Amino acid sequence: MxxxxxxxxxxxxxxxxxxxxxxxxxxxxxxxxxxxxxxxxxxxxxxxxxxxxxxxxxxxxxxxxxxxxxxxxxxxxxxxxxxxxxxxxxxxxxxxxxxxxxxxxxxxxxxxxxxxxxxxxxxxxxxxxxxxxxxxxxxxxxxxxxxxxxxxxxxxxxxxxxxxxxxxxxxxxxxxxxxxxxxEPLSARAERHLDALAAVDTALLGAFLREATEAVADVIRNRRRIYVLCPDGGPLALVGEHFAHNLHWDAPLGVDGVLPPLVVCDPSLADMSAIYNDHPDPAHGVRQRLRSASREDVVFLLAYDSAGRTTREAVGAATVAGTRPFLLHRDGPSHSGTGARDFRLPHFDDFALAALVQSVAHLLCRTTRAALTTDPAAALSPDDLMARDLAPLRELSDTSLNERHPTMSVREIHTDIVRPARSEIAALSRIPVASIVDALGKTGALSYCLKLQTPGLVLCGSAVTALGPDVTVRRAAIDVAQPGDVVVVAAGGGKERSCFGGVTAAHMQTRGIAGVLVDGMVRDLAELRRIAFPTVARGTTPLNYDYPAGRQDGAVNVPVDIDGVRITPGDVLVCDEDGTVVVPRDQVAAVIAKAHASMTAEEEKWWARRGQSLGAVQQLANSGYTII
Missing domain, CATH: 3.40.50.10490 (Glucose-6-phosphate isomerase like protein; domain 1)
Known part of the structure; x- marks a missing residue:
């Protein structure tokens, strides 16, 4: 491995x-x-x-x-x-x-x-x-x-x-x-903190992280429990809530077939009031929590001083219960002799220490998600792990209209755009999306998450863009669209609510609009398929938006970015069951010619090879493979 x-x-x-x-x-x-x-x-x-x-x-x-x-x-x-x-x-x-x-x-x-x-x-x-x-x-x-x-x-x-x-x-x-x-001014305080952050022993922390990842992934797969406890309270208890939140919600987020684990966090305010009323001892609350622990459960203990009585008693209780304890602490000795895996954090004050513990939680979240989704025999790189950001899973990466579209102006409605000739659009509609992507040099393809929701149909037309999910902005885009156009709703990729449905589709069909691409969710899927209205979206949800006109800023016929691909009004969108590609309007003629030439050459090559060996075994032998 x-x-x-x-x-x-x-x-x-x-x-x-x-x-x-x-x-x-x-x-x-x-x-x-x-x-x-x-x-x-x-x-x-x-x-x-x-x-x-x-x-x-x-x-x-x-x-x-x-x-x-x-x-x-x-x-x-x-x-x-x-x-x-x-x-x-x-x-x-x-x-x-x-x-x-x-x-x-x-x-x-x-x-x-x-x-x-x-x-x-x-x-x-x-x-x-x-x-x-x-x-x-x-x-x-x-x-x-x-x-x-x-x-x-x-x-x-x-x-x-x-x-x-x-x-x-x-x-x-x-x-x-x-x-x-x-x-101490902020600049000096910050430099001191950042120097300490840069001095963290990443070899030791990496080893701690590896063992914690294996333990947490095992717990999640086998439906055991995870405990996140801070015996001493304070800011570590607050970040402990975040730590628990990460393990419960974020570590398995987006992993097919994996259920969130049961995570037990520090006693609640109600629990603590009862504990202190009957037994005014901080360690009692942690011991009480761990009474429900079973063998092979995982326990994370967040502590200021590992020599403190509450921490020592917590480690002891976790060990007696047969759990796998992991201790993060700033001061005090190692508890490795008790069976606890520990990592000693740099000497930050109590509040700055919480920030580093939060980073450890986030590191563990990403490595656990990788462990749950990756073939155990596969090699992961730091770039792979860095790329496991939660933002795309939660539609948070694109944090604003202006950030997502930094060159555009909101609250503008452009009614006139330049479109390719209808004959060119018709020619593109007869070319498979895969061949168009090849002709564009493997560029222009939108994410696989944007899928054709109406199987068997092909969507092709000039883009009329609507920026944002506001209902009136979307309706304005429909008003300015011409027959054969595709309305592109750049709604930010949100999956919580739909911003397009069957009634709007039926109206667009009466105006001759070719279809719609929604960077978000749609609903009324049965109706969309019944009326055969080509619709591309990230998925479906029955819950739609409900707010008055003009509640959110937006724009019509401004350049928008979806999945890192720029769509300028008048560009041609082509979508089939392979996916969606954006063809810049000034490249349409060249793409058509190149795609036709490539498809013809490909067909002739395979026709010539029909029934023959592909020669792949000999090629691999020549490159050093052992043929057995």
Whole structure:
């Protein structure tokens, strides 16, 4: 079995995190100033979804524990959010929790890698209405969000996990600088942190990661349990929630046939109140958790000091239960003699330490997904592991219209475009997509995720583009489309809601429109097939968008990018059951000629070879293969 290159991957990943933090530093002083001014008497509130929740709560704990500043002690609970979602009010849950006290708030901190979360956007809008400054931490270049007051602090990368690590690191360092500006400026504090990050022993961490990956992958395959516990609480307990979230949701995300594992995290607030009421001992809570552990379960213990009583008792309880314990700690001796696999982290303060532990969780998430999806005999490279970003799986890579389409202007409707001749489009429609891709030099093909939802049909026509999922923008594109055109809806690849269905397709058919390509989801599949309307999309879902006209910015007939392929209005889209290709309108004639010549030559070559040996065995023998 080939050992995956954990050491090189660990070094590459931590280097990228460091580079993202460095990209954020030029605007760090502005962030420090916002945080420092807000500490003058008013309240500070913070909001984030998913992993960003742990990030902003760590900053709140830092502000409250080290300076006693008034903050929202806990964000909206899971129970409250679930209830709000059932009441169709989730997108305003954060804003509603803020609205009653916004007059007392000096600063709102929001974290959202995509910058597109409805909950976060509503909160930023509310702050703008009340002139409350916002410190918005986002992935990408930051153009997806514009608070009326305050700033956007962007990571410069659309990699979800690297962005989360950079955001937690930068926010932690900025908060420390705002609370104690005379001790060390942000620049010096950041350089010290980044030097320590660069000095992490990636060989030892890679070895720890390899063993942890094998254990976690085994647990997931065999439906055992994973425990993520922080005996000492504090910011490590918050990042422990994120650690558990990664193992439960993200490690198996997108892996066919693999179910999320059962992950047991630190005792909840309700559990802890009961524990302290009856037995005021932190170690008791961890021991109680591990009473349910079984042999071969995996236990991750996140600790400040491995010599602390709670950590020692936790390691002992995990060992007695026959589990496979993994200990991450900053101080104290190794516990390898007890059977625990441990890694000693560099000497960061408690809050900066949490940022590095979060990176370890993200490393483990990627290597576990690779272990679950890759042939055990296959060799993985660091590039393979770095490419296992969550963003494409969660539609987060393209963080805004402007980032996705940096040269275009939103809120513009272009009614006139240049199209190839109808005879050229007709000629392309008779050429297989595979042959067109060959004629384009293996370029122009869209992702295999965009599939023809109406089998047996061929889609071919000039592109009329609609940027964004807004319903009125899409209708405007239909209005300006001419017979034979293909409407291209650049909806960002989202899979949560559909933005096209049977009624719209039937209307487009009456106008002679050739078909539609949706970078997202569609619905009414049976109707689309019944009326034989060529439709390309990422998939189907019955849940569609529901918002008023003009709710989101968009544009008609501007260049758009889908799966890294630029589509300019008037380019020709051709789609069959092999996939979809974009033919630039100024290359149509050349592509037709080249494809015809290539198909003719290919047919003649195979006709000449009919019934004959292909000579492949002799070719391999000549190149050094052993023929047995």
């Amino acid at each position: 080939t050992t995956p290159p954990y050491e090189d991957f660990t070094r590459a990943y931590l280097t990228e995190v460091g580079e993202a933090v460095r990209r954020m530093l030029p605007r760090g002083t502005e962030a420090v100033d916002l945080l420092a001014k807000a500490g003058g008497g008013g309240e500070i509130r913070a909001f984030g979804n998913g992993g960003s929740s742990a990030i902003v709560r760590s900053a709140l704990l830092q502000l409250h524990a080290q300076a006693g500043l008034p903050v929202n002690d806990a964000m909206m609970s899971a129970a409250t959010l679930a209830y709000s979602a059932q009441q169709d009010g989730y997108r305003t849950a954060f804003a509603r929790s803020l609205a009653g006290s916004i007059g007392r708030v000096d600063l709102v901190v929001v974290a959202s890698v995509s910058g597109r979360s409805a909950n976060i956007c509503e909160t930023v809008q509310l702050c703008g209405d009340h002139r409350v400054p916002v410190l918005a931490l986002v992935g990408g270049d930051g153009t997806q969000m514009e608070p009326a007051d305050g700033m956007v602090w962007a990571t410069g990368t659309t990699d979800q996990q690297i962005s989360e690590d950079a955001v937690l690191t930068a926010l932690t360092l900025a908060t420390a600088s705002a609370l104690d500006p005379d001790t």
